[in-house]
Each structure stands twice: as C-alpha cells, then as structure tokens.
Amino acid sequence: MSQEINAYVKSEFHNGITTIEFFHPRSNSLPARILEELAQAVHSAGNDIETKVIVLRSAGEKAFCAGASFEELTAIKNEQEGLNFFSGFAHVINALRTCPQLVIGRIHGKCVGGGVGLAAAVDYAIAVEGADIRLSELALGIGPFVVGPAVERKVGKSAFAQLSIDASMWRNGDWARRKGLFAELHPTVEGMDESIARLSYTLSHSSPRAMAELKKTLWEGTDHWDKLLIERAAISGRLVLSDFTRQAIEKFKTA
Template sequence: MSLGYVTSHIDHNGVNTIEFFHPQSNSLPGRLLEELAQTIHGAGNDDDTKVIVLRSAGEKTFCAGASFDELAAIKTHDEGLQFFSGFAHVLNAMRKSPQFIIARIQGKCVGGGVGIAAAADYAIAAEGADIKLSELAVGIGPFVVGPAVERKIGLAAFGNLAIDATMWRNAEWAKRKGLYSELHASVDDMDESIQRLSYELAHSNPLAMLEMKKMLWKGTENWDQLLLQRAAISGSLVLGAFTRNAIEKFKAKTK
C-alpha cells in the first residue's frame, strides 16, 4: 500500500475493473505507470473482458499526475525519456484496447490525470472533479498528454488549460468542453451510472464496439511515435535549471 498498486478484477458479466492507487494523491511514479499500461494491455487481450472500467482509490483526487519525487530525481536524457514514456504507454494502451474504457472520475485531475481522463472512451465524473494542466508551472508542458486532451476538448480549450497552468477549471467546465461525458451530483449517482453503462456495454456486440472504437480513434495511428517524441521533449526540459528550481520550490511547498 505504501508504494501504491494497480489491480484488475473481472466480474461474471465481463466488466474488468482496473484500479490504481498511490498514497501521494494517486500520483504516478514510473513503476505504476508501467504496471497500469501492462494491466490495460492485458485486459484488452483478454477474451473474457467485454468492457473496462478504469478508476482510482480514494475520494478527493482521481490522479495528481507525475510523481514529483521521481521528476526531481531525473538526471539524464534517457531517464527523462523513460519516465515520460510511461504516460505515453498508458495512453497508447487505452487507445489500442479493443474494448471501450469507462473512466470513473471521483475527484480532481492534474496533469497526466487529465490525459488519462481524456484517453478514456467515456468519462463519468462527480461534482468536485476539477481539472488543471499544471506542467508549465513547473517548467515543462503537457506534451505527452496533449494529443489526448486536444482530441477530446479541442485545440482552443486545451490551449487555455495548458497556458494558464495554475488555474483550476471546475467539473462543469470539463463536462461542457467534452472531457466528461456525464457529470453527477454525488459519487453514488456516478457509480450507479457507471454500473448501468458497463452492464449495457458488456452485453453489446463486441465486434460492433470494436469497429466503433476504430472509428472514434481514427487519425491517431501515429501516436506510438508521436507520444514518444513528446516524451523526449519533456525529458529534455526536466533537466533544465529553470525546471529543476521550479520542481524544488513546488516540493518545498507541499512538505
């Protein structure tokens, strides 16, 4: 528990629930990113899985994005590329999964967490699931998650999030821009909707859903290369003096 986890459980209807957790507001160190990507990939290749529900543990935060401890520890270009590639692998695993992925967004999303919400095929959120792309505030930018966020909410809205990196947008804003497919007043209502939709999808034609997913993700076939190129940009920026100082100041604030 102290190091976080990724779990997967499939029920008798074929609903595969993947859950991740990290004690630091569900932030994602490299190890958990790789585990999450592998778990999503494995579920996608499982004939018994009809639909995937992606969720995190806890109440207030869906995902706080990158692990700042690991960001601060990056010392080489290769280490930077490897870390940011973890987010690329998660997003590409979600994109390539033949099953629809429903994201359960119970709390705030920051940075990479916004990217994961955007890469879901259908995101169902509860009030309080506010969002922020905070990367520029620590000297980098939302390069890896950018294609996923832009695809879902459009270039203008993505640009607003990326440029004003310290401003929270509320869950209603995210719903209005298309990041969230549904927004509910309570967690119970959110979970009821997730249960209903996952059951319906689990009993729908898997071949039809596969063809729909191909249709909805048309134009992203180059993401295997694109997201790694973006990871290299972030991996280079994180080594700069400006970013090193910004990360240390951020860590000092949170202590």
C-alpha cells in the same frame, strides 16, 4: 520507500467487466512503476476475450490522479532517463487507445497533469462535481506534451490551449463536461457510480465486434501516436533537467 510499497495497480473481472484500479498514497500520483503496471493491465484486459468493457478508476476519496511523481521527476539525471519516465505516460495512453474494448473512466476527484491525460484517454469519462482539472506542466517548465494529443482530441485546440497556457488555474467539472472531457457530471458519488454500473452492464451485453469497430472510428487518425507520443516524451525528458523545473518542483512540494 514505504509509500511506493503501498502503491498498486490491480484488476478485477466480473461478468464481462474488468475494473482496473490504481493507487498511490500521494494523491494517486504516477511513478514509473505504476505507469508500467497500468499499461500492462490495460494490455492484459484488451487481450482477454472474456472482457467486454473496461472500467478505469483510482482508489481513495480525494484526488483522482495528481499526475507525475515529483520524487521521480527530481531524480531524473539525463535525457534518456527523462525519455524513459515520460514514455510511461505514452504507453498508458496508447494502451487505452488501442485496446479493442471501450474504456469507462471513473473520475471521482481532482485531476492534475497526467491525470487529465488519463481522463482524456478513456472513451467515456463519468465524473462527480469537485473533479476539477488543471494542466500544471508549463508552471513546472515542462509543458503537457505527452498528454496533449489526448486532451486536445477531447476538448479541442482552443480549450487545450487555455488549459496549457494558464497552468495555475483550476477548471471545474462543469467546464470539463461542457468542453467534452467528461461525458457526464454527477452531483454525488452515488449517482456517478450508478451511472457507471448502468453503462458498464449495458456495454457488457453489447456486441464486442460492434464496439471494437466503433472504437476504431472514434480513434481514427491516431495511428501515428505510437511514434508521436514518444517524440513528445523526449521533449519533456529534456526540459525536466532544467534548473527552472528543479526549483519549480521544490516550490510545489513545499506549497
């Protein structure tokens, strides 16, 4: 319980830039409350006419995001609860997709599962070496169904299949950059942050209307995601109830 209390989502506005930061003591994992607050924060920034660009980041110096909270996954008792939980990822991805501002992602460490989905759902991900990625869902008996469309949109079907099928293998940041998930990969955190500051400053002084129109073209063909991602959430919500998934999660927790 104390860990959940320490978890947070916060937004800061400065000179046209809204920075949204999330944190959870367990490697920035994503329980339902954090997912809900993230979606709300993105919606709020999206509706703020003073916000010209959004920066999405997580706290700490280790993992960017460890994906779904294992504690909440094992607490799911029925399909409706499963749907509700995985819909949280759908709401965050759709919020990032539909907000009119361009979103820069600060990827400072490893991304697992839903964390890869967040990195894929931002418009421009800037990462540092060591930001390895892994879609571990199949190893848990679930599959990356909700984040899949966002990841596939960035890296293509072949690379998405590689990530999805070999669910235990880490891909390094250079692989992610070459496949298009990361727009930039820097050798140091300082270099990453300098690039984020440069780009966010430039975008904060660019035309909001032009950026909004550009974003529409970048996300063309995704209007059906409001329905699609909820349908995908229902698949994960059913699969998470299996004995296989329960046992796999316990193994991951003790590894």
